[in-house]
Structure formats: C-alpha cells, structure tokens
Amino acid sequence: MAVAPRKPKGSDKGSGTAHVITADLVAVLVAVTDGEPKIMTIAKADALPSGPFEFKHRSLQTGLRAWVEAQTGHPLGYVEQLYTFADRGRTGDAKSPHTISISYLGLTREDQVGAGFEAHWSGWYDYFPWEDHRAGAPALIAKWLTPRLRAWAKSAPLAGLQRERWQRAAITFGLDEREWNEELVLQRYELLYEAALIPEAARDGGAAATLVPGRAMTGDHRRILATGIARLRAKIKYRPVVFELMPTEFTLLQLQRSVEALAGRLVHKQNFRRLMEQQQLVEETGAIAADTVGRPAKLFRFRHAVLAERAIAGTKLPLSRT
Amino acid sequence: MAVAPRKPKGSDKGSGTAHVITADLVAVLVAVTDGEPKIMTIAKADALPSGPFEFKHRSLQTGLRAWVEAQTGHPLGYVEQLYTFADRGRTGDAKSPHTISISYLGLTREDQVGAGFEAHWSGWYDYFPWEDHRAGAPALIAKWLTPRLRAWAKSAPLAGLQRERWQRAAITFGLDEREWNEELVLQRYELLYEAALIPEAARDGGAAATLVPGRAMTGDHRRILATGIARLRAKIKYRPVVFELMPTEFTLLQLQRSVEALAGRLVHKQNFRRLMEQQQLVEETGAIAADTVGRPAKLFRFRHAVLAERAIAGTKLPLSRT
DNA sequence: TGGCTTATACTTAGCCTGAGCATAATCGAA
DNA sequence: TTCGATTATGCTCAGGCTAAGTATAAGCCA
Structure with a gap:
C-alpha cells in the first residue's frame, strides 16, 4: 500500500471529501495586579477570549489578536502558542464534532477594560483554588x-x-x-x-x-487555562518572562510577589534578590519607591539587553566543552 | 461592542460563513540506530509522514497514528504534540490557503520498513548538516x-x-x-x-x-523537523525520554552515544555515568555485553519505576520549602 | 523612643558539575 | 608473552550554585 507523500490522492480508504473543520483560537491572557494573577475572561467570567480562525486572518496569531481586541479591547503583547485540542466529548455542548481549539498564552499588564466590553480580569485561583x-x-x-x-x-x-x-x-x-x-x-x-x-x-x-x-468554564476552557498556568509556571524558571507582567519600574519585592503569585508558592527573599542580581536581569533606575511601608526600596527595571546577550538554555547533561 | 462569548453570532464584521479549513497531521518520528539519529520519511525522503485530519478520527493523535501506520507500516509509540503551523506562503505550492499543520514528535526504535511502503529512515543530519x-x-x-x-x-x-x-x-x-x-x-x-x-x-x-x-523537504516539513529536533534536544535534559529510543538492554556507552546523537555534541563519559546512576534511571540486568572491542560492559535497563516515583520538575527559582 | 515593617548584606554548609587521573578488563598483533 | 589499543569503571578535586539563616539598615507611626 504505497501512499502519496502528503495528501491521499482520493485513493485510500479516506473518503474523497475535503474533511473540512473549523478552528477556534483561544487566549489565556495573563496579568498580575497587586500580587494576584488574573486572566482575561468574557461571558461573565465563564469563558476565555476566543473566536474562529477566519479566511481573512493572515496567520493564527493575527486571528487571535483580532479576536482578543474585538472582545476585550485589550491589545495583545507577548504571545506564545500553548496547545491544540481536539477531543470530542470534552467541549460541553455537542458542537460541531470537528472543531479544534488552538490555544495561546499571552502576557500583559492589567489595564482597565474599556466600557462596552463584556470582559473582566478574573483571579485565576477562582478557577483553581x-x-x-x-x-x-x-x-x-x-x-x-x-x-x-x-x-x-x-x-x-x-x-x-x-x-x-x-x-x-x-x-x-x-x-x-x-x-x-x-x-x-x-x-x-x-x-x-x-x-x-x-x-x-x-x-x-x-x-x-x-x-x-x-469555578468551571465553558467548554474545555478551564483545561486550556490549566495548560497555560502550567506552562507559565514552568517558564518563569528559565526565561525572563515575568517582566512582561511588570510595570517599567518596580521594586524587587514587587517582582518577587509577582513570581510568587504565578508559582503559587513563596520564594526565599534574599536568595531571590541574589539570583536577580547575579543573573543581571535587572538594573537600578536610581529612583526610590515612594509610599512604602518599611524601609524604602530601590526601583529596578528589566535589563532588556540580556535577551540579546544570552541564548539561555538549561543544561542537565554533562555536555563537554571541548 | 459587546461580543458574544465564543462564536460571533453571525454579527460582527466576520462573515457569517463557516470558515472551514483542513488540518494536516504531521509526524516527526525519531529513532537512533548505531549512534545515528534517524527520522521516518516518505516520498523518497522528501517528506514526513502526514495526512489530513478526517471525520473518522476520534482525536488528533488517533488520526496521526492511522496515517503513520498506513504510510510506513510502523506503529507509533511515545508521542507528544509539537506545534501547530498555519502561515501562508510557507508551504511551497500555493495549496489551499487555509490548511493548518498540527505536528507531533514520536519516539521509537528503528524497525525494518515493511515491503510495499515508500518509507525510509533518513539520517536527520542529512537535512541539518x-x-x-x-x-x-x-x-x-x-x-x-x-x-x-x-x-x-x-x-x-x-x-x-x-x-x-x-x-x-x-x-x-x-x-x-x-x-x-x-x-x-x-x-x-x-x-x-x-x-x-x-x-x-x-x-x-x-x-x-x-x-x-x-537537504530540503516538501512544504514546511523541514521547519517541522527543526521544531522536533529542538524539542527533543531540550527534553532529553530533564525527562528520561532517551529510553524510548533504546532497546530493552543496553550498555551505558550505547546510551551515551544515543544522547550524543540527539544532542549533536559529546558528553563527558564519567560524569554521564555518574548522572545516570545517582538519578537511578537505570539498573544492571546482571548480564554483560558480548562482542565488544575493549573491556566488556555491563548491560543496563531503564528503571521504569522512576516515572512513578518522581514528578520531576526543574527548579531555577529559590522556592521555599516551608 | 520603641516597635513594626521592609530592605539589604553576608555567612555557611551541602550539593552539583566539569574536568581530569588512575586502574581494570579484554583483544589482537608484535 | 608482552605491549598497545580500546573500552569500562572508580575516584578526586575545585568551583559554583543553592537553601537557609543571621545580622544590620532605614523608614513609619504611636
């Protein structure tokens, strides 16, 4: 049974029909505010921003950006693909049996949601206490x-x-x-x-x-959210992505609180600072945080240069240098 | 502009049409033989096994398995999703503008390809020298x-x-x-x-x-292969996936050669053994490798138990234990 | 001024890692 | 039989990183 390279030429047991399906684009859009991780939701916090991939979209990301902006008024910044889901029977209502969901993780800062949008920032632990x-x-x-x-x-x-x-x-x-x-x-x-x-x-x-x-969500959105949280929790450990969630200037404690919010667990303060400094991820702005409770803290900013300097990759194998 | 939760109800600027597309399933199926990493190819080594996602497929993975077996006669073992591609203009021939490719990484041992199949095991460095x-x-x-x-x-x-x-x-x-x-x-x-x-x-x-x-490939298959290689090179460092590519019994050197084949670089021998042993990834079978050149080596097998014992996750943050 | 809070500096022990040295087996050719 | 080549295996050592804790500084407020 020799088979043609890419498409079965109408031969084979696969029927000759086109097997068309529809693809949904789903966004897990994350922000951290006051040490609480939030996700952008629509439909009374029951769903993630999403919409079908349409002919007019030049790429998947383009389509996703269009939908998120249309539904939430929020522009999308950093984005990465999460996973593509297609299991039948996991979508709640018996929708079109062949809809696949292509999900993305986005990171931003929380902005006020514009009037007229049915969108909210919801705490992600509401869904995963x-x-x-x-x-x-x-x-x-x-x-x-x-x-x-x-x-x-x-x-x-x-x-x-x-x-x-x-x-x-x-x-x-x-x-x-x-x-x-x-x-x-x-x-x-x-x-x-x-x-x-x-x-x-x-x-x-x-x-x-x-x-x-x-709290549950529409369709398999909570599963997608779980995928997004998992990815983000893994990623903050080896890529400087937290900074996408921070304002331009921040104190080390604010940064730490954001990490803790995402990781869902506490971090050793002194060691956290040492890590940030020795990896040269941040630099002092020279300014000092105002309106604080205890001793005022220095303000820092992300050193964007690190992205260019390093092509970081974790190594857990005794790779030789010779 | 309030927008309905998931699907635009025919409203919105999105046309009311269904926006149907087709989805291709593509497999990067890897094996390592004699210290050389191989991938399963079809069409005179010009393409990866692939085929459209069809109505009869219960899930994406099911569809992928069906296609790979039909085209290569090779059953699929360990499989994980890689990425979903959809850029227009990256597929070579101007196919249907809305075909998306959902790619998977599979790991097996090299078997002889059954007669009658246009499939080959090709060295992956032929494509990426x-x-x-x-x-x-x-x-x-x-x-x-x-x-x-x-x-x-x-x-x-x-x-x-x-x-x-x-x-x-x-x-x-x-x-x-x-x-x-x-x-x-x-x-x-x-x-x-x-x-x-x-x-x-x-x-x-x-x-x-x-x-x-x-060597180039059809469509964006070489890009998909690159994605697969990258994923595998990253993954062998924190998950015991190499063993999917090994026979039941193997010497530590054979194991090391496989890792080196995938990583594309050498490994410090003594440290590699130390790592394997202290992580208790392998156990001696008691047997000794025959037909070797130098001093005979002990044979080992993978300790499947580790998968159950540990839920390994790399940590690069000073997470507190308290 | 003392207590509370947060910032920041420094220490210490343990572990991991890269790298190299040394020795053990086995084979085959000199 | 011995030597050389080849692979296996054991061990050491220094440097770096990590977890955890101690100590001190600098603000605010009662």
Whole structure:
C-alpha cells in the first residue's frame, strides 16, 4: 500500500471529501495586579477570549489578536502558542464534532477594560483554588479533595488499579509526605476530571460530579487555562518572562510577589534578590519607591539587553566543552 | 461592542460563513540506530509522514497514528504534540490557503520498513548538516555559512539592523567566541530561511537561494523537523525520554552515544555515568555485553519505576520549602 | 523612643558539575 | 608473552550554585 507523500490522492480508504473543520483560537491572557494573577475572561467570567480562525486572518496569531481586541479591547503583547485540542466529548455542548481549539498564552499588564466590553480580569485561583500554596497547602486539599480522591482510588475494580490511582493522586497533589509540585496544574485538573470531581466531568456525560470548590468554564476552557498556568509556571524558571507582567519600574519585592503569585508558592527573599542580581536581569533606575511601608526600596527595571546577550538554555547533561 | 462569548453570532464584521479549513497531521518520528539519529520519511525522503485530519478520527493523535501506520507500516509509540503551523506562503505550492499543520514528535526504535511502503529512515543530519557538532563544529559553518551570514547582515539597509542581524547569527550559530547552543535548531533554520540561504526561501518567493549543504523537504516539513529536533534536544535534559529510543538492554556507552546523537555534541563519559546512576534511571540486568572491542560492559535497563516515583520538575527559582 | 515593617548584606554548609587521573578488563598483533 | 589499543569503571578535586539563616539598615507611626 504505497501512499502519496502528503495528501491521499482520493485513493485510500479516506473518503474523497475535503474533511473540512473549523478552528477556534483561544487566549489565556495573563496579568498580575497587586500580587494576584488574573486572566482575561468574557461571558461573565465563564469563558476565555476566543473566536474562529477566519479566511481573512493572515496567520493564527493575527486571528487571535483580532479576536482578543474585538472582545476585550485589550491589545495583545507577548504571545506564545500553548496547545491544540481536539477531543470530542470534552467541549460541553455537542458542537460541531470537528472543531479544534488552538490555544495561546499571552502576557500583559492589567489595564482597565474599556466600557462596552463584556470582559473582566478574573483571579485565576477562582478557577483553581487548590493551586494557591502561598499560605501553605490550602485547607480544601486535606479536607475536601483528599478523602474524595481516596474514595475514587478505592472505587477501582482491581487492587493494582487502586494503588495506581492513589499513587497518581498522591504525586500530583503532594499527598503522603510528597512534595507539592506547582507545575502539575494540568495533571491535577485532568485527574479531577477523571475522578468526576468537577462539573465538566458530569457535563460531558460522566458520573454526576460532586460540587467542588473552584469555578468551571465553558467548554474545555478551564483545561486550556490549566495548560497555560502550567506552562507559565514552568517558564518563569528559565526565561525572563515575568517582566512582561511588570510595570517599567518596580521594586524587587514587587517582582518577587509577582513570581510568587504565578508559582503559587513563596520564594526565599534574599536568595531571590541574589539570583536577580547575579543573573543581571535587572538594573537600578536610581529612583526610590515612594509610599512604602518599611524601609524604602530601590526601583529596578528589566535589563532588556540580556535577551540579546544570552541564548539561555538549561543544561542537565554533562555536555563537554571541548 | 459587546461580543458574544465564543462564536460571533453571525454579527460582527466576520462573515457569517463557516470558515472551514483542513488540518494536516504531521509526524516527526525519531529513532537512533548505531549512534545515528534517524527520522521516518516518505516520498523518497522528501517528506514526513502526514495526512489530513478526517471525520473518522476520534482525536488528533488517533488520526496521526492511522496515517503513520498506513504510510510506513510502523506503529507509533511515545508521542507528544509539537506545534501547530498555519502561515501562508510557507508551504511551497500555493495549496489551499487555509490548511493548518498540527505536528507531533514520536519516539521509537528503528524497525525494518515493511515491503510495499515508500518509507525510509533518513539520517536527520542529512537535512541539518550544521547541527552535528559531535566532531567539533562542522567545517561548513566556518567555510560556508559564516561568510554568507556576514554578507546577509551587511546587506541590511541600516547600520543598526546590520549589527542586529549579525548578533542574531552569532548567537544562534555560536560565532564570535560564543558558545554553541544545540537547542536553537529552529532559530538557526529560520535565520537561514530569512537570509534566503536555503531552497525553501527561494521557493516561497524570496530571493534566489544560494544552494546550501543540507537537504530540503516538501512544504514546511523541514521547519517541522527543526521544531522536533529542538524539542527533543531540550527534553532529553530533564525527562528520561532517551529510553524510548533504546532497546530493552543496553550498555551505558550505547546510551551515551544515543544522547550524543540527539544532542549533536559529546558528553563527558564519567560524569554521564555518574548522572545516570545517582538519578537511578537505570539498573544492571546482571548480564554483560558480548562482542565488544575493549573491556566488556555491563548491560543496563531503564528503571521504569522512576516515572512513578518522581514528578520531576526543574527548579531555577529559590522556592521555599516551608 | 520603641516597635513594626521592609530592605539589604553576608555567612555557611551541602550539593552539583566539569574536568581530569588512575586502574581494570579484554583483544589482537608484535 | 608482552605491549598497545580500546573500552569500562572508580575516584578526586575545585568551583559554583543553592537553601537557609543571621545580622544590620532605614523608614513609619504611636
């Protein structure tokens, strides 16, 4: 069965029809204000900005920018592609069976949403209350999630599967003395979906979901949001992207608070400053922050030069230099 | 201008038509044999396995698996999504202006390609000869690329732009005393495209490209391959994915050679072993490799348990444990 | 002035990493 | 049989980075 290079020439079992589909562009647009991570939402905070990829759009990003600006009045700055989703049965209403969602992560500063737009900045922990560990592990994990996850694990038919399920839960949620890993946002969401502990699972025809703290969204938007948060939490560790979320001038504490807001956990203050300085990511502006509580802090700005100077790449292999 | 949550209800400037498109699924299927990285190709090594996403496919991955098996007879093992491309003018022939390509990276072991399939395993450095630095920087970089990149930089209209271009070239290709960064595969490819040094640029209507060492591919397949190589080079550093490419039992040197093949650079032998052992990624099988040249080596196997034990995530921030 | 808050400097121990030295096995040719 | 080539494997050492903690400075306000 020799097959033509790219397109099946009407041959093959694939029907000769064009197999056309529609593509939705979805944006996870993030900002941090006063140490709280926010995402841009529409439809009464039930959905992410999104719209179909249309003929007039020159590229996917162009289309995305157009939709976000049309729906929120907010221009899009830094943008990167997240993931392309297409599973049927994960979109809530039985829409066109072949719509794929191409999602993007965008970073900006929070601006007031212009009048006439149905858009809001919503705190991202409203949708993922179990993800905020800045004040320690949230109580709802021990009180609410753990027993239900244990029940879910126990409900598996085989002992092996039971153990497997519990291990997965323990790893993703940091149970049984394990460490919390803030990057596993998507895995946690997917686990809750599988365990039918969130409304999306019930909606998609699974068992009835117990009502869980944390707001749901239209379609698979909360899954996309989880993907975005996970990506951002991973990325702040090896790329200077936080600065996209900061005003031009900021104190080191403000910067730290932003990182903590995204990571969902606290950072060692002194070491954080040392890191910023020795990596030369920031430089003093010479000015001093006013209206502060304690000792006034120096103001810093991002050293854009680093982007040109370095082509940073983490190495975890003993690569030889010779 | 209030906008409806997800779909513009026929309102808005977007036309009321359905904006249907077609989606191609493209696979970068990698194997390593005898220390050489290979990719599965079809069409006389000119294209990657690919085919349209069809109604009958339950998900994108399902569709991809179906196409790869149909075209190459090779089953797909480990798979992860790479990127979704849609730029017009980058696909060679002016195909349907709205085809998007959803690309995946797959890892397997090289099997003989079944008879009757137009599929081959091709060395990936045939397509990217400048990427193999295992025997030092390839001569073609100094002799061939550097002068042309310098010329390209010089050809910019403004002095500032000239400097910018050269800096980009120097960073991506490790010129001017800079270190070679093996992860910048895509950036290098895109730079060569922009500088019109590869056939794809000429084909897409740019200036006539000087013939460059390195084989081109159909459409934007070489770009997709570059994306795959880059992803894999990054990933082997923080996830134990190399093992997907290894036979069940292997010596540490074989493992090292595979890593080097992918990374395109050499690794410090003793440190590599130390890393493998202290991370407990492998365990001895008890057997000893036969038919070797020097002192016989112990055989190892991958410790699958690590996948369950750890939820590894690199940390480059001073996250507090308290 | 003392207490509160935040900023900033410095120290220390442990771990990881790059790099190199030394020794062990095995084979084949001199 | 010995030497040389080749690969395997063990070990050391210095430098750098990291987590964590101590100490001090500089404001505000009661």
